[in-house]
Amino acid sequence: MIKVLHTGFFSTIQDWGRTGYRNKGVPVSGVMDRYSAAMANALLENEETDALLEITMTGPVLTFDAPTFIAFTGADLPATLNDNPIEAYHVHKVNTGDTLSFGKFRSGFRCYLAIKGGFLSEKVLGSRSFYRPITAENRIKAGMELPFRTYENFTPKITTIKAASLFEETELDVQPGPEYEILSEKQQKELLGSEFTIAKENNRMAYQLTQNLDAHSVNMLTSATLPGTVQLTPSGKIIILMCDGQTTGGYPRILQLSQRAISILSQKKFGDSIAFRLY
Amino acid sequence: MNPYAISVKPFGEEAVLIEWPNRVEEAILKDILEFNKYLQEKLPGSGRWEQVPAYNSLTLINNKEGIDFEDMKKKLLGWYTEKKAVDPAPRYLWTLPVCYTPEYGEDLKEVADLLDYSVEELIAEHTAHNYTVYGIGFLPGFMYLGGIPKALETPRRSTPRLKVPSGSVGLAGKQTGIYPQESPGGWNIIGNCPIPIFDVTKNPPSFVSVGDKIRFYSITQGEYDLRKIEGEVGIYKPEKELLDD
Numbered sequence: 001m002i003k004v005l006h007t008g009f010f011s012t013i014q015d016w017g018r019t020g021y022r023n024k025g026v027p028v029s030g031v032m033d034r035y036s037a038a039m040a041n042a043l044l045e046n047e048e049t050d051a052l053l054e055i056t057m058t059g060p061v062l063t064f065d066a067p068t069f070i071a072f073t074g075a076d077l078p079a080t081l082n083d084n085p086i087e088a089y090h091v092h093k094v095n096t097g098d099t100l101s102f103g104k105f106r107s108g109f110r111c112y113l114a115i116k117g118g119f120l121s122e123k124v125l126g127s128r129s130f131y132r133p134i135t136a137e138n139r140i141k142a143g144m145e146l147p148f149r150t151y152e153n154f155t156p157k158i159t160t161i162k163a164a165s166l167f168e169e170t171e172l173d174v175q176p177g178p179e180y181e182i183l184s185e186k187q188q189k190e191l192l193g194s195e196f197t198i199a200k201e202n203n204r205m206a207y208q209l210t211q212n213l214d215a216h217s218v219n220m221l222t223s224a225t226l227p228g229t230v231q232l233t234p235s236g237k238i239i240i241l242m243c244d245g246q247t248t249g250g251y252p253r254i255l256q257l258s259q260r261a262i263s264i265l266s267q268k269k270f271g272d273s274i275a276f277r278l279y
Numbered sequence: 280m281n282p283y284a285i286s287v288k289p290f291g292e293e294a295v296l297i298e299w300p301n302r303v304e305e306a307i308l309k310d311i312l313e314f315n316k317y318l319q320e321k322l323p324g325s326g327r328w329e330q331v332p333a334y335n336s337l338t339l340i341n342n343k344e345g346i347d348f349e350d351m352k353k354k355l356l357g358w359y360t361e362k363k364a365v366d367p368a369p370r371y372l373w374t375l376p377v378c379y380t381p382e383y384g385e386d387l388k389e390v391a392d393l394l395d396y397s398v399e400e401l402i403a404e405h406t407a408h409n410y411t412v413y414g415i416g417f418l419p420g421f422m423y424l425g426g427i428p429k430a431l432e433t434p435r436r437s438t439p440r441l442k443v444p445s446g447s448v449g450l451a452g453k454q455t456g457i458y459p460q461e462s463p464g465g466w467n468i469i470g471n472c473p474i475p476i477f478d479v480t481k482n483p484p485s486f487v488s489v490g491d492k493i494r495f496y497s498i499t500q501g502e503y504d505l506r507k508i509e510g511e512v513g514i515y516k517p518e519k520e521l522l523d524d
Contacts, residue, residue, distance in 0.1 A: 019329060019342045020326075020329060021419075021483070021484065022329045022331050022340065023329065023330060023331050023332070023415065023488070023489065024415055024419060024420060024477070024483055024484055024485040025415045025416045025417065025418060025419045025420055025421050025477075025485070026419045026484070027419075124479050125479055125482075125484060133419065133460045133461075133477075133479075134419060134479055175289065175291055175292075177290070177291075178288050178290055178296050178298075220301070221301065221303065221333070221334035221335050221336070222333050222334055222413075222414050222416065222423055223296070223298075223333050223334065223335075223336040223338065224290075224294075224296070224331040224333060224336065224338035224340075224416075226290065226291060226293070226294055226340065228291060229291075246416055246417050246418070247331065247416045248331070248333050248414055248415075248416025248417060248423075249416075249417075253290075256290060256291035256292075257291070258291070258292055259292060259293075
């Protein structure tokens with residue numbers, strides 16, 4: 001088990017998501033930045049879809065009761081193993097009784113801690129991803145124990161990969177959404193030609209933007225939404241649905257982010273800039 | 280015979296959206312569900328697709344690989360044309376118990392006054408109709424119900440509540456429904472349904488499907504307590520009836 005000593009700001013167990021229940025209204029969940037998460041799992045030669053700890057802003061303090069191997073990627077957080085600084089994008093051996101501590105983020109927003117064999121917390125509806133009320137918890141808490149498999153030995157094929165430069169990107173690749181056509185020429189121009197800033201309201205469900213487009217009065221019937229769907233509310237507010245986002249919505253879907261754009265956006269925080277680019 | 284002109288639109292890298300005419304209509308929903316069933320046999324590779332019907336649309340999501348949109352559009356239009364009378368998936372009328380008391384229905388009295396009903400008349404009206412499930416979303420297991428009579432239309436609360444208890448039955452605009460989990464909400468709450476509408480220990484976690492119908496019936500506090508316990512220990516079986524229209 002890994003015991004959580006301190007929680008940090010907000011950390012959750014996430015795998016590739018909970019698919020197959022969207023027709024019952026269950027969000028997909030899963031890692032926000034698949035690009036970074038996949039690298040952490042790859043270093044440990046895990047399945048791409050194995051569960052990791054998604055750490056937002058400031059990290060937790062964890063102790064291990066058995067040996068294993070870890071790697072972390074994504075947002076740049078200072079980390080120490082028994083008070084010795086350790087590098088991101090690198091495989092580390094952890095011994096029984098070791099303490100792993102993460103500090104406060106320096107760049108990016110979400111860090112991924114992978115463990116050899118993946119985190120083995122409970123699967124609900126086919127996934128280990130935290131999402132209340134599907135799972136009992138919506139974040140790790142102090143005193144919580146996270147199961148994993150013991151590994152005494154592991155010789156990785158590669159021990160280090162180069163850190164991703166994805167976080168410096170500010171352009172999000174998008175396709176026109178199903179209701180793109182309802183936008184006026186002016187709205188289209190502003191949407192694709194302006195820089196936007198991330199609003200305070202940003203989390204695993206959705207990212208809101210600070211700047212609005214013109215208001216509209218288009219009524220539509222509720223229809224499916226996806227992670228990466230950009231909605232326009234009647235008042236002109238732009239909402240980008242993310243991994244924990246609702247599965248249906250009644251606002252026009254004006255753009256759809258690519259999977260890569262979702263990863264880039266997942267590393268943005270309040271005040272950061274983005275722009276949309278058709279591809 | 281396919282009476283509708285459908286359109287097929289791209290929806291990102293992993294999904295395709297099929298749309299029917301922009302109306303809330305039983306016949307359209309039935310046609311969507313028939314095609315949905317037909318596609319279960321036609322779409323290549325089982326388990327790779329999720330199919331989400333709602334009102335006048337059907338969204339197909341491929342979780343494993345991208346979609347060649349032009350190719351998929353051609354296939355979908357072809358399948359829609361060749362689809363004859365498929366046996367639609369069975370649809371059910373679910374009869375759900377609701378305790379309509381001021382304790383569970385905080386806004387019961389206010390709504391009755393607003394609609395110019397006595398509380399008894401309001402309960403009689405709410406339990407007198409079959410409501411069609413046009414979609415499931417917003418929250419896990421949340422049903423978008425249609426078929427609400429004009430006499431029950433009420434404005435949303437001007438200030439949403441931060442916490443609406445799980446099982447709350449509400450009215451808002453042309454909609455009625457049940458909050459499957461505790462959540463914030465702006466609907467007028469008139470009662471509470473004691474049985475779990477969404478249960479992760481069951482597969483599927485929600486017994487209701489789009490196209491089913493819901494009818495409510497009024498229960499006493501005593502029956503509420505009994506159903507609540509049955510629900511919690513997982514022995515409650517919701518009453519259902521096969522719809523054969």
